[in-house]
Amino acid sequence: MSFDLQLAGTRVLVTGGTRGVGAAVSALLASLGARVVATARSIPDTAVDGVHYLAVDLATPDGAARAVAEARAHLGGVDALVNVVGGSSAPAGGFAKLDDAEWARALDLNLMAAVRTDRAVLPEMLERGAGVIVHVTSIQHRLPLHDSTIAYAAAKAALSTYSKALSKEVTPQGVRALRVSPGWVETEAATDFLGTIAASAHTDLAGARQQVMDALGGIPLGRPAMPAEVADLIAFLISPRAAAMSGSEVTIDGGTVPTA
Template sequence: MQENTPPSRPDPGAGYPPALALVGSRALVVGGTRGLGAAVVRRLAAAGADVWAAGRSAPPTALPARLLLLDATAAEAPGLLADAVAEAGGLDILVHVVGGSSAPAGGHAALTDADWQRELEINLLTAVRIDRALVPALSAATDRGAIVHVGSIQARMPIHDGTLAYAAAKAALRTYSKGLANELAPRGVRVNMVSPGGIENESKSALALRLAQAEGLSPEEGEQKIFDLLGGVPLGRFADPDEIAEAVGFLVSDAAASIVGTELVVDGGTIKTV
């Protein structure tokens, strides 16, 4: 594991009302060096948190966080993170952003056991293992502990072509997150979930390309296919990572002090059922 110290930050927490400020909180964002994870890091740091960002690769641009370069899916990762938290003096906020899908398109028959295992590892079991290692530190945070799991609306409306295993893993994460919330609330740790719909990022482009290649479509037609598979997005666009990071920042703040075991959906209206 490689560690780096963060750049200095001017006046952290300025501009945030007291209920949303995170001054004095220590946060760890797993999968926090790129994409949505980096957006979450910036949001928490702007609100005043002292942030650790764990990820496999260094961020393309500097982040206001200490970096822990490791593979969160590796067997040794939970122990390494627990050691880092102990050395830092404890933990108040844990955000799991690690996830994604690299399975081939083609429906259930195209998915091998290895595909299923890989999707379960990155989208469910990594969070389970890291939670198990870090909950003791969060429980010691004097009624300030907060965990946020990043899920997906596919837990409720799976796309069969290309991301079925991912959707099933996120559905399991949703159930696990709810159960963990009920267990940890009496210990002062609030557990919630943020479930995005489509995100305007590299993963969306990669999925569009996989779908396009599988059906002989252009990249643009592959992107349209994602919209079509979702049944359309009433807002007319996918969410920006910073918009999803705002939802995470709210859930870990005192403004959400009585919110436990909920799922905050950020999908532009994609889920149309009650």
Template sequence: MELKDLKEKRALVTGGTKGIGKAIADELAEAGATVIVTARTKPEQTAHHFIAADLTNANEVAALAKEIANTFGGIDILINNVGGLTTPGGGHSTLTDVHWNQELDLNLISAIRLDRIVLPQMIKQKSGVIIHISSIAGKQALWNLNMAYAVSKAALNSYSKALATELADKGVRVLTVAPGATRTETMVKFLNGYAISAGITPEEGIKQLMAQTGGIPMGRMAEPEEVAQLVHFLVSPSAAYLTGTIYAIDGGSLPVVG
């Protein structure tokens, strides 16, 4: 790929102020794209155009889209990165209707809502790329840790595939990236919290969690920049014939074929 293969492209990265989202935003900007990032609160520093928005709120999504249309005329690349594990572990008996709705709204409906509002412009210009950031949890749920989260990501995978098929002849590509354990600040906090609740050291906590998923053959977590580099390739002209596929980036940890 050329270093500036995204020159003149407009990209929106949701949850683009930290972790994987920030790494993606920085990567796309380095490749020449004009990058817009959104999150609920503005960071102290950002190199990109920031718009505050809660994507679980339909009115704020509409306002976000309006500001982008007025300022940039639309977008060419959408990275649906907002999401997270917000519900307790412990299995079905610990999860209430509120928990289930909360996880589905954050990890599935927020992406559907934003896709729906930006797609008319992409279809009109007969070009665009949408990336949904999912998780390998969508294929490998841990009932005692992430049941609702895993279900929401599995639903996102299915939605993304269906949308890709619908849009394949309209010039819009839709792909899914499913990271495994990635060394973000949020992941480190989660691992530390898990270790404290289990009465073990953080190192033991990491080993215990990794053992539940069969371990990571490459022996380490991914770096956010590695996920960003995959996303860069998928939105670039080099990936023009790719759509509807889920790309796991997990160091070989998923113990399945495909």
């Protein structure tokens, strides 16, 4: 039996779509025949066939509206929105190191970027009575790390709650809203981080990887997830194969979170 995800021709906007999970999502959807627009603060040097890139900063108040307007102009409409953009550049040192500017940066990038993008894309979806929105959150909203990502974890918790509330409003009108909650994903940035740990601890990448897993309390699977694995999950969720799913949060963390 074929398990075609039926995504050919689907018009998808992927935020944060040039690195890590976002890049994997953009490439996979394009390979499945979707028409993809991917946003980032800068256009990558190497493009993926079938992906149209927009240079836009979604952490700014007008960035989301511009991204959706340009995506709509390029695609003729948006059937699915995958909000991947996020991250943290906060300094280490815990709560006392985070001033108002750091908190504002974390909230703008990890919460308000999604809120503003949803706000721009939803009127079209609601008028059509169809659409899918996926918010990429993080297990840190359930398992926060305090040293340098406390603001990030708080913003992702807010994103998760917002996404659930949004699903209750828009699902009866034909728009599905879902959350994907990754644990540690070995992206390019994560690999660079492992290199820094390895150098400072006088170990190799495997040793650094184990240190990170130990800091998380262990990953029963024995390894982090890969971007392509998260992309596979997201592709399923936006497809008609997942038509009965809305409001759900799907965790992909190799068993890191120790509770149900």
